[in-house]
Amino acid sequence: MALLSDLYQLSMAYGHWRAGRHRLPAAAELFFRRGPFRGAFALGAGLAEGLRCLRAFRFSAADVAYLRSVLPSTTEDAFFDYLATLDASEITVCAAPEGSVVFARVKGPLLVVQLLETALLCLVNYASLVATNAARFRFLAGPEVKLMEIGLRRAQGPDGALSASKYSYIGGFDCTSNVLAGKLYGIPVRGTVAHSFIMAFTALEEVQPRELVPLAGGEPVDLPTLAESWLQRVCELLQTPPEKANRGELAAFVAYAITFPHDFQGLLDTYCVRRSGLPNFCAVALALHQLGYRAIGVRLDSGDLVQQSKETRRVLRACGAHFQVPWFETIPIAVSNDISERSLEEFSREGSEIDVIGVGTNLVTCPLQPSLGCVYKLVEVNGSPCLKLTEDEEKMTIPGSKTIYRLYDAAGHPFMDLMALEEEPSPSAGQELAIRVLGRLAETTKVVPAAVEPLHRTYFRDGQVCEPLPSLPEVRTHAQVSLNRLNPAHRRLHEPQAYPVAVTERLHCLLTELQQASQ
Amino acid sequence: MALLSDLYQLSMAYGHWRAGRHRLPAAAELFFRRGPFRGAFALGAGLAEGLRCLRAFRFSAADVAYLRSVLPSTTEDAFFDYLATLDASEITVCAAPEGSVVFARVKGPLLVVQLLETALLCLVNYASLVATNAARFRFLAGPEVKLMEIGLRRAQGPDGALSASKYSYIGGFDCTSNVLAGKLYGIPVRGTVAHSFIMAFTALEEVQPRELVPLAGGEPVDLPTLAESWLQRVCELLQTPPEKANRGELAAFVAYAITFPHDFQGLLDTYCVRRSGLPNFCAVALALHQLGYRAIGVRLDSGDLVQQSKETRRVLRACGAHFQVPWFETIPIAVSNDISERSLEEFSREGSEIDVIGVGTNLVTCPLQPSLGCVYKLVEVNGSPCLKLTEDEEKMTIPGSKTIYRLYDAAGHPFMDLMALEEEPSPSAGQELAIRVLGRLAETTKVVPAAVEPLHRTYFRDGQVCEPLPSLPEVRTHAQVSLNRLNPAHRRLHEPQAYPVAVTERLHCLLTELQQASQ
Secondary structure (H helix, E strand, O other): OOOOOEHHHHHHHHHHHHOOOOOOEEEEEEEOOOOHHHOOOOEOOOHHHHHHHHHOOOOOHHHHHHHHHHOOOOOOHHHHHHHHHOOOOOOEEEEOOOOOEOOEEEEEEHHHHHHOHHHHHHHHHHHHHHHHHHHHHHHHHOOOOEEEEOOHHHOOHHHHHHHHHHHHHHHOOOEEOEHHHHHHHOOOEOOOOOHHHHHOOOOHHHOOOOEEOOOOOOOOEEHHHHHHHHHHHHHHHHOOOHHHOOHHHHHHHHHHHHHOOOOOEEEOOOOOHHHHHHHHHHHHHHHHHHOOOOOOEEEEOOOOHHHHHHHHHHHHHHHHHHOOOHHHHHOOEEEOOOOOHHHHHHHHHOOOOOOEEEEOHHHHOOOOOOOOOOEEEEEEEOOEEOOOOOOOHHHOOOOOOEEEEEEEOOOOOEEEEEEEEOOOOOOOOOOOEEEEEOOEEEEEEEEOOOEEEEOOEEEEEOOEEOOOOOOHHHHHHHHHHHHHHOOHHHHOOOOOOOOOEEEEHHHHHHHHHHHHHOO | OOOOOEHHHHHHHHHHHHOOOOOOEEEEEEEOOOOHHHOOOOEOOOHHHHHHHHHOOOOOHHHHHHHHHHOOOOOOHHHHHHHHHOOOOOOEEEEOOOOOEOOEEEEEEHHHHHHOHHHHHHHHHHHHHHHHHHHHHHHHHOOOOEEEEOOHHHOOHHHHHHHHHHHHHHHOOOEEOEHHHHHHHOOOEOOOOOHHHHHOOOOHHHOOOOEEOOOOOOOOEEHHHHHHHHHHHHHHHHOOOHHHOOHHHHHHHHHHHHHOOOOOEEEOOOOOHHHHHHHHHHHHHHHHHHOOOOOOEEEEOOOOHHHHHHHHHHHHHHHHHHOOOHHHHHOOEEEOOOOOHHHHHHHHHOOOOOOEEEEOHHHHOOOOOOOOOOEEEEEEEOOEEOOOOOOOHHHOOOOOOEEEEEEEOOOOOEEEEEEEEOOOOOOOOOOOEEEEEOOEEEEEEEEOOOEEEEOOEEEEEOOEEOOOOOOHHHHHHHHHHHHHHOOHHHHOOOOOOOOOEEEEHHHHHHHHHHHHHOO
16 A cells, blocks of 8 residues: 555655655645635545555555665665555544544654655545535435435446445435445445346347236236236326337336336336336336335436426326325436436426436536545644745645634534644634634634634544544434534535635744745 | 446346346447547547456355345345356457557346446446547647656545556556556656655755765765855856745755755745746756766746746756756756646647646546546347437447448548448448448448458457457557547547448448337
C-alpha cells in the first residue's frame, strides 16, 4: 500500500532524509476549498479506509527493490534500509467522524506525513465526492423514494465501483445492484431482470417448467395458459389489441414468475410499454394473484419516464378496480435510464408516480464535477507554521497547527466553522468572538455562537485506530443527521448561501506576519 | 471475481437455469453507440483485463453462501450447486486487438454469457474512455511534448487510479507519477518535488549536509555559499532585488540539488516566480553547473502558465548567454495545474515554451464525458437472432451473430465499418458493395473498398487465451498507428465527420423482418 504514491513524494522523502530532517515533527491538513457541484456542503468520507491504509503502511522488500530501480542511482543504500523499517506508528490523525459535513489533520515525522499525502487524498477525494453526490440525490428524491445505486458498469473499474456503492450508501442510497459490494460491505442488494432476459424468449412454448403450485397448496397450475387467458381480459379492459402484446415478452414474464413467484417484477419497455409491456405484466401478475402471489413491481428503462409512470399507475388502478385486486394500484414503479439531478427535479415538478429510482452513471461518475479537489498541505514543520503564498490567492494555505470549531446558532444550525491555533483557549457558547471570515480577511466580524463543537476527534495514534469506528449503517445515519442539521440556506442545491469558514484574530495575525515576512 | 456483477444477472441466471435454457448457445456483443467527447473515434481498451477476468471466472464457496443469503429463499439448492461448478471454459471471445479504434463478441452458454456482462463492461468502459481521452491530449500536444499522468489523487480510489495510469499510457502518455503503476505495469515513473518540500525550509542554515563533490572529483564544495554568490550575480543580471528571493525556497533548492545533483528540478511558484523562483533556480543551477552537473528542468504549477513559460525561457536564455552556459536555454519547462484540452489549445495558440505537461483531474475523471456508455447486448440465442425494439430508436440493437469488416479507401484510411451476418461471404477489395448506413437505413449506398480487414480475432476459447497478448508498449504503439491511419476528418477533435457504421443488405433484411414480426 505504501507504493500507492506519486514518485515525487519519494524523491522528497529522500531529500528530507538526506538533510536529516525526516524525523522533524510535522503537521498536515487535508481539506477542500470549495464544496462540489456548486453546493455549500460536502460529506467527509473515506476515513475508515484511510485508517486502514495507515495501519498497513509499510514498504515490502519487493517495493524497496522497485524503488531502487526508479530513484537515481546515486541514492544511498541506507535510505532504502530506512524505508524498509518505516510504518505509521508515530502518526496521529484527528478528523471529524466519517459522514460529517466536514477536514482532517495528520501529525507525525515529516517524512511519513509527506509520504501519506497521495494515498490519503486518493482514498478521501472520491469517497467524499460520491457521498455528497448521493446526498444531493437523496435530497431531491425526498425521504420516501427508494434509491438504488446501479453504476458498476460505468465506474472506474471494479474498485471504483465498490467505492461508489459504499459511499453512495453512506450518502443516503438504500441499496445497490453490485453483488460484491453486498458481500463485502453488507449493503442491501437488489435486482431482477434486464432486457436481455426478455429478448431471450420468443414464444410461450419455450417456457419450461410451466407449472406453479398455488401459495396455499393444491394442484399445480399451468401458468402460461392461465396468463394467456388473463391477457385476453386485460386487453379487453385496456382496449389494446392482444396481438400487439409481444409473445416473447409474455413468455419471459411467465418464466420469471414461475421462477420467482414471490418476487415477480416486470420490465415493461423491451417492446411497447402501452401495448405490450403493461398488458403482459398485468396478465401475469393477475394470474399470480389468482394463485395467491403478489407481484413486487414494474420497471421502466427508456422513453418519457414521468408520462409512462402515470400511464402505468392508471393501468394498474384500472386493473385493480376492475378485477377487484386492491393492492394492484400500489405496485411500486421503478425507473432507470441515465437518471440525473435534473431528472429528479423533473419527476417532482411533473408529479410522477415513481417509487424506486436506479441511478448509475450520474451518481458514480459525478459528471457535474468529477473530482472534489481535496488537498493535503503541510501547515507546520518543527514547530514553525508553513505558508504557501502563490499568485492564485485561493491556493494560499492557512498556516499553523489548528483546532476547528463548529459554531451553532440558537436554532441549532451550524453557521460557521472557526479555525484557531491549537494553543488558543476554546471558544465558549454565548461568548462574543472577534473573527475574520476567509474571502474577506480585511474586516473583523463579531459572532456569538449558541453552541460550540470541537469538530475533530483523534482517530489514530501509536499505530492503532484509537476511536471505535461506527458500522456502515451508523455512518449513513450520522450523515443524514449532519445534513438535516444544516440551515436550509446552506443545504439547498441551487445557489446556496456559502458556508463561512473563519479564523481567529490570533491566527489572522500569524497569517499576516508570515505574509509580510515572505514578501 | 464472479461476484463482480449486478444482482439481476444472477436472478436472470436462475431464471434461465430453472427453465432449462442455461446451456442454450448464445452470443452477445459489447459496443458503444457514440464516440466519447463528441469525437468520432474511441480506442478499445481493457481486453487483457477482460480476458484475465474470464480465466478467473468462478464462484467460491463463500460467494455461493453469500448468494444463498440474497436470492429468494425459494431458490433451489441444485442451482447453487450448479453455480459452484461454473467457469468460462465454454466461452469464446472475438475482439479487435487492444488499442484499436474499435467492438467485441462473446459466445457461449446463455447463462455464462449473461453473467459476464457487468464485469466485462466494468473492465472495458473506463479503460476505453480514458485511453481515448489520453489520445486526445496527445493529439493536441503534438508528438514532441512529454505527457505525464498525475491523476492518482483524483481517481476513483487506488484501482481507478491504476487503470488511469495504464490506459493513459496506452492512449499516448509517456509516464506517470503513480509509483504502484510503475511497479505493476512497468510504465515509466517521474516526479521530483511538491510545494510542501519547498515550504518545509525557511533558511539556508537548515541545509544539511551542505557539501557536494564536483562531478569530476576533487574537494567537496559548500553549495549554500556557492548558490548564494550566484544569486547575487543572477539578481544583478535580471535586475530583481535579492531580498525578494525567498530564503526558504533557496534552501529547499540547494538541499534538493545536493540530494539529487544529476536530477535537480526547480518548482518555481511556491512564492513569486519572477522575483523568487526563477532567480533562486538559476542560482542553484549555475552553482551545480560550476561543479559539472546539469539541472533537468523547472516546473510551474499556478498562474498564467503560457506567460510564465515565456518569461522563464527568456530568463534561462539570458542566463545562458550571459554566463556562457549554452544548455541553459533548452532546460525543459514543465507545467501542471488543472490542465485540460482547452489549456493545450491555448498553449499552442499562444506559442508557449512548454516541454512537459502533467495532466491529472481532466485526464482521469474525463469531465467532458465521464462515462463511455458501452453496452453488452444479446444478439443471438439458440440460433435465433434477438432484437430489442424500444421507443428510443438509438437503443435498438442489430440482431444476429455478425462479422465486422473495416473498409479502407485508396489513401489507406478506414472509411466505414461494415457488419455482416457470419454466414455471409467476406467482402473483397475492389468489389462494389450495396450497404445501408446506420442512421439512414432507408437508402442503399454503394461503396468500393480499396482494402478490407476483418476486425476481430479470437482471443479466448476452451478456457484459454488463444492469441498472444502484446506488451503494454506494443499496445501503445498499435494505438498510435491505428489513430494515425484515421482520416483527418474523423480524427479531428472538434466537429469531426461521423465515422459510418453500416450493415449488409442481408443483415438489413433480417432487421426489417424482425421489426415487422415484433410489431
